[in-house]
Amino acid sequence: MTIYPKLHESFHICSNPNEVGIDIVMNRITGISDIMNFLDEHGINVIHFDWSGLVNEKLRLFLIVDMTNYKDTPEKMLEQIKSISSTIDEVTLSPVVNGKLIFTRSLFPLVISKSRGIILPVGVAEGMFEVFKEHFGDDMGTSILYHLGYAVGVRFYDRLLKPLEPNSLEELIQLLDAHLISLGIGVMKEYKIQSDEKFWLRVERVWECESLKGKVNKPAGNTFRGMLSGIFEGYLGHRVVVNETECMAIGYDACKFEVVSIK
Ligand SMILES: [Zn+2]
Secondary structure, X not given: OOOOOOOOOOEEEOOOOOEEEEEEEEOOHHHHHHHHHHHHHOOOEEEEEEEOOOEOOEEEEEEEEEOOOOOOOHHHXXXXXXXXXXXXXXXXXXXXXXXXXXXXXOOOOXXXXXXXXXXXXXXXXXXXXXXXXXXXXXXXXXHHHHHHHHHHHHHHHHHXXXXXXXXXXXXXXXXXXXXHHHOOOOEEEEEEEEEOOEEEEEEEOOHHHHHOOOOOOOOXXXXXXXXXXXXXXXXXXXXXEEEEEEOHHHOOOOEEEEEEEOO
């Protein structure tokens, strides 16, 4: 399957000095095609495009464009965009820092599944694996990561999955699949339900296992395993044990999590 990554960028590092950011406030979503046509007709290349949710019937756009082939100034471009349509309320240049980082203040906060979201690049978040191992030792570090994941899983079920009223374990797993891929946590490859007491999932690209690939000699999905425990216990109403029996961190193509009920 071809991968089409979602670029979640509200900032951009310029690769040439002709790149500028544009913040636009619109009072109707339908005017977007007029803006795109204008940019296309003037040889202005759109590098990035992002938008907000609707608030009081208004939305905000954030575009990064390359003006290399545009004959006029950025100010002139803003003026022209403003005059395209009455659906456009405001057009301004986005702030620039350090001469090369363009960002927007208009797409805050991030909202994921109706709650506020934050984004931590994996290369930054993976620091916690090292700190737990270093300060608490391997076993204690693993246990802390599992319990962190468990606490997240309990809320993940209560706030994201339970409100969607899954009718069966299979439907819960399908809802989990949709959330894992939408949130960038991992990609469910397959699952098998022997009964509500015994089932397994195979998940590709679990973020923590991917970042620990080749650095460990045992399965590494500790927060993910904890998260699954919290989710399935929430749904089933009793304790479960989740074991990771295959892991991409130690050479498998996906991570396999086996879930068994304890009653
Ligand atoms: Zn794993």
